[in-house]
Amino acid sequence: MRYLLPLLFLVALFAMLMLRGYVHNEILADHRIRPDASTDTVPERILDGGPVIDARGTGKPTSLDIPKHKLVLTFDDGPDPTWTPKVLDQLKKYHAHGVFFVTGANAARYPDLIKRMVDEGHEVGLHTFNHPDLSYQSHARIDWELAQNQLALEGAAGIRTSLFRPPYSSFADAIDDKNWPVIKYVGSRGYITALDSTDSEDWQRPGIKTIVKNATPKHGKGAIVLMHDSGGDRSQTVAALDTFLPELQGKGYTFVNLTEALNAPSAHTPVTGMDLWKGKAFVFAVQVSEHTTDVLVGGLAVIGVLVFARFGLMLILSFLHARKVRARGFRWGPEVIEPVSVIVPAYNERECIANTVRSLMASDHPIEVLVVDDGSTDGTADIVEAMWLPNVRVIRQPNGGKPSALNNGIRHARYDIVVMMDGDTVFEPSTVRELVQPFGDPKVGAVAGNAKVGNRDSLIGAWQHIEYVMGFNLDRRMYDVLGCMPTIPGAVGAFRRTALERVGGISEDTLAEDTDVTMAMHRDGWRVVYAENARAWTEAPESVQQLWSQRYRWSYGTMQAIWKHRRAVFERGPSGRFGRVGLPLVSLFMVLAPLLAPLIDVFLLYGLVFGPTQKTVVAWLGVLVIQLVCAAYAFRLDRERLTHLVSLPLQQVLYRQLMYVVLLQSWITALTGGRLRWQKLRRTGAVEAPGGIPTQRGSKENIDRRPVA
Incomplete structure (x- = not known):
C-alpha cells in the first residue's frame, strides 16, 4: 500500500489527460482534406x-x-x-x-x-x-x-x-x-x-x-x-x-x-440496457477528464504565481540578507565566547560517528560534546568511548527516538547554549563559533546553520546539493529577513537553553521535531535567525529508496507541524505574527508548491505530444532559466562552484517527480489518518572530518569522558 495509492493516482491522472487529448481531437487528429x-x-x-x-x-x-x-x-x-x-x-x-x-x-x-x-x-x-x-x-x-x-x-x-x-x-x-x-x-x-x-x-x-x-x-x-x-x-x-x-x-x-x-x-x-450504461460511463469519464484538466490548468496558474513569487522573494530578500550580514561593522551583539554544549543523538551510526566527533574536537570554540546513544545495536557508543577524547561524554539510553535523545542531552548539558547536530554530520573548525555568535542578541532563541551535502559526487548527491543550496539555504535567507524561519535543521542548529525550556523542549508530537520546535520558538516570541557561515557537512541519502524514506518523513512531519501550530493564525502577539506570515508561506512554498510543481512537466509532456509544441517548450525553458538564475545566485552566495548546475535540467525532470510522489504519499497518509514511523537511513561514513584529531589516552580529562548511564 505504500506506493499503490500514489501510483494509482498517477495512472488515473494520466488516463484523464489521455482521454482529454482523445476527446479534443489531439491524439487521432487527421486534418487532411482531399481535393476534388x-x-x-x-x-x-x-x-x-x-x-x-x-x-x-x-x-x-x-x-x-x-x-x-x-x-x-x-x-x-x-x-x-x-x-x-x-x-x-x-x-x-x-x-x-x-x-x-x-x-x-x-x-x-x-x-x-x-x-x-x-x-x-x-x-x-x-x-x-x-x-x-x-x-x-x-x-x-x-x-x-x-x-x-x-x-x-x-x-x-x-x-x-x-x-x-x-x-x-x-x-x-x-x-x-x-x-x-x-x-x-x-x-x-x-x-x-x-x-x-x-x-x-x-x-x-x-x-x-x-x-x-x-x-x-x-x-x-x-x-x-x-x-x-x-x-x-x-x-x-x-x-x-x-x-x-x-x-x-x-x-x-x-x-x-x-x-x-x-x-x-x-x-x-x-x-437501453448495457448500451445505455456504456454510453453514460463514457460521457461521465469525459466530464471527469474535462474537470480534471480545468483543475490542472488552475493548478498550473497557481504554481506559476507561486514560482515567480518565491523566486522574486528569494532573490530580493536574499540580496538584502547578504547585504546586512556582510555590512561593515555588523555584529549581533557582544562576541559569544562562553563554552557551549554540543548534543549528538546517535542510533546505529558506527560508520559516521568517529568522523562526527573528531570534527567537533577540531572546533575553535570551547565545547563539551554529549553523544546520546539511543539504544544502538551496532556499538556506536563503544566506538566513541574507545576514542578517549577530552570533553566527550557518552550517554546511553534505551531506544526512544531522536526527540527523546535530544531532551536527554539537554538535561545533561552544562551550558546555556546548546548546539544540536546529527550523527552523520561533520563540522568545520569554525562552525560552532559562527553558529553561536547571534546569541549576542538576547532576543535570539535559536540559530539555523548552513547544512551542506558532503557526498555530492553521485548524480543523486548532486541533485540534493542543488536542493540544499538553492531550496533550503536561499529559503532560509528569505525567511530570516521576514522573521519567520520555519526550520532549524537537525544537522546544524543551536538553541538558547532557557528558550528550549520555555517551549517544553523537543516535542515528540511530530516527525519533524526540528520544524516543530522552531515554530514553537517563534510563537513564544524568540527570534530565529540564520548563520550562513556555520557550515556543516552531512551525508545525504545515496539511493532513491533512502531519499524517498527521508523526504517522506520530512514532508509528513512538516504537515504535522503546520497542523499542530495552526491556531497561531488567530492568536495575537508574536504567535499571531508568525501564524499570519510564517505559516502561510510555509504552507504555500513547502507543501502546496512542491505538490503542484510537477504540473509544469505534466503540461510539457502533454504539449510535446498534443501541441502546441514550440510554445510549450519555450515556456518550460523560460521557467528553467529563472530557476537557473536563482540557483546560480544561491551558489554564489554559498561560494560553491557552478559546475553542479549542469545537472539542473535533469533534476527538474526526474528529481522533482520523485519529490512530488513523496509529497503526494504524505498527503494521502495525512488524509487517511495513517501514521508514519521513524525510518533509519543506511549510512556509509563517506563524509569525513575537515581535519584529524590525534587519539588521546590516559589523560586527566578521562573523568569528562566517562559514560553516563
Missing part, C-alpha cells in the same frame, strides 16, 4: 438528385428531395457551449425544428445540450467523432468514428440516430470518386446521408443579410439549409436566424426535422 476528384463512378441520378441519399439495403442507392415550402435547418460541428444554446433559443422562439449534426467529441463534452436538442423536438445526426475527411480513412476507422459518435449520443440523451453527414461535404453534385465509396459504405451500415442544397456560408461571417440571402431557396423550393453552431464566432448565424425564421415563415415555409419533411419514421431510436 473525377466523378466517373458516381451515378448520374445521384449527381443530379436531391440532398438526401439512401444507400441502405442491397438495392440501388437513391436520392430524395425536400418537398416544397419545407425547410430543414441543419447545424454542423456542435454542440458549442456558447452558440448552440443561442441557436436553440432562436428555434424555440419561432417554434421551428432543425437537425444538429454533432461530433462525438463535442457531444461527450456537452451532453446537456444534446439532451436539450432531443427534448425540444430536434433531430440529431452523426458528423463523426473527430471530424476527419473519411475519404482518407479505412473502413475500420470509419466504423470507429460512427460507433464513438453513437456512444456519445447514447450517454448524452439515451438515443441512437440513423442520420449522417460527412465532414467537409457539400451538394450532391459535388460527390466524386473518392467520397462516393464512403457514402455507399456508410449506407451499408444503416445510415441515411444528408447533404445540403442551400449553403448559408455563415462560416465566412459575410454579414447577416448575406447569410439570410444565401440560405433562402428560390421559387418556394424545399431545401436542406447548411449552417453552423460551432467552430468559431457564430454571432452572425444567431442574429441571422432572428431574421430568417420569421421572414421565411411569412412566405409560407415550415421548419421541420428531416424525417418529418420526408414523411419517414423518426431517426432516433431509444437505447
Whole structure:
C-alpha cells in the first residue's frame, strides 16, 4: 500500500489527460482534406438528385428531395457551449425544428445540450467523432468514428440516430470518386446521408443579410439549409436566424426535422440496457477528464504565481540578507565566547560517528560534546568511548527516538547554549563559533546553520546539493529577513537553553521535531535567525529508496507541524505574527508548491505530444532559466562552484517527480489518518572530518569522558 495509492493516482491522472487529448481531437487528429476528384463512378441520378441519399439495403442507392415550402435547418460541428444554446433559443422562439449534426467529441463534452436538442423536438445526426475527411480513412476507422459518435449520443440523451453527414461535404453534385465509396459504405451500415442544397456560408461571417440571402431557396423550393453552431464566432448565424425564421415563415415555409419533411419514421431510436450504461460511463469519464484538466490548468496558474513569487522573494530578500550580514561593522551583539554544549543523538551510526566527533574536537570554540546513544545495536557508543577524547561524554539510553535523545542531552548539558547536530554530520573548525555568535542578541532563541551535502559526487548527491543550496539555504535567507524561519535543521542548529525550556523542549508530537520546535520558538516570541557561515557537512541519502524514506518523513512531519501550530493564525502577539506570515508561506512554498510543481512537466509532456509544441517548450525553458538564475545566485552566495548546475535540467525532470510522489504519499497518509514511523537511513561514513584529531589516552580529562548511564 505504500506506493499503490500514489501510483494509482498517477495512472488515473494520466488516463484523464489521455482521454482529454482523445476527446479534443489531439491524439487521432487527421486534418487532411482531399481535393476534388473525377466523378466517373458516381451515378448520374445521384449527381443530379436531391440532398438526401439512401444507400441502405442491397438495392440501388437513391436520392430524395425536400418537398416544397419545407425547410430543414441543419447545424454542423456542435454542440458549442456558447452558440448552440443561442441557436436553440432562436428555434424555440419561432417554434421551428432543425437537425444538429454533432461530433462525438463535442457531444461527450456537452451532453446537456444534446439532451436539450432531443427534448425540444430536434433531430440529431452523426458528423463523426473527430471530424476527419473519411475519404482518407479505412473502413475500420470509419466504423470507429460512427460507433464513438453513437456512444456519445447514447450517454448524452439515451438515443441512437440513423442520420449522417460527412465532414467537409457539400451538394450532391459535388460527390466524386473518392467520397462516393464512403457514402455507399456508410449506407451499408444503416445510415441515411444528408447533404445540403442551400449553403448559408455563415462560416465566412459575410454579414447577416448575406447569410439570410444565401440560405433562402428560390421559387418556394424545399431545401436542406447548411449552417453552423460551432467552430468559431457564430454571432452572425444567431442574429441571422432572428431574421430568417420569421421572414421565411411569412412566405409560407415550415421548419421541420428531416424525417418529418420526408414523411419517414423518426431517426432516433431509444437505447437501453448495457448500451445505455456504456454510453453514460463514457460521457461521465469525459466530464471527469474535462474537470480534471480545468483543475490542472488552475493548478498550473497557481504554481506559476507561486514560482515567480518565491523566486522574486528569494532573490530580493536574499540580496538584502547578504547585504546586512556582510555590512561593515555588523555584529549581533557582544562576541559569544562562553563554552557551549554540543548534543549528538546517535542510533546505529558506527560508520559516521568517529568522523562526527573528531570534527567537533577540531572546533575553535570551547565545547563539551554529549553523544546520546539511543539504544544502538551496532556499538556506536563503544566506538566513541574507545576514542578517549577530552570533553566527550557518552550517554546511553534505551531506544526512544531522536526527540527523546535530544531532551536527554539537554538535561545533561552544562551550558546555556546548546548546539544540536546529527550523527552523520561533520563540522568545520569554525562552525560552532559562527553558529553561536547571534546569541549576542538576547532576543535570539535559536540559530539555523548552513547544512551542506558532503557526498555530492553521485548524480543523486548532486541533485540534493542543488536542493540544499538553492531550496533550503536561499529559503532560509528569505525567511530570516521576514522573521519567520520555519526550520532549524537537525544537522546544524543551536538553541538558547532557557528558550528550549520555555517551549517544553523537543516535542515528540511530530516527525519533524526540528520544524516543530522552531515554530514553537517563534510563537513564544524568540527570534530565529540564520548563520550562513556555520557550515556543516552531512551525508545525504545515496539511493532513491533512502531519499524517498527521508523526504517522506520530512514532508509528513512538516504537515504535522503546520497542523499542530495552526491556531497561531488567530492568536495575537508574536504567535499571531508568525501564524499570519510564517505559516502561510510555509504552507504555500513547502507543501502546496512542491505538490503542484510537477504540473509544469505534466503540461510539457502533454504539449510535446498534443501541441502546441514550440510554445510549450519555450515556456518550460523560460521557467528553467529563472530557476537557473536563482540557483546560480544561491551558489554564489554559498561560494560553491557552478559546475553542479549542469545537472539542473535533469533534476527538474526526474528529481522533482520523485519529490512530488513523496509529497503526494504524505498527503494521502495525512488524509487517511495513517501514521508514519521513524525510518533509519543506511549510512556509509563517506563524509569525513575537515581535519584529524590525534587519539588521546590516559589523560586527566578521562573523568569528562566517562559514560553516563
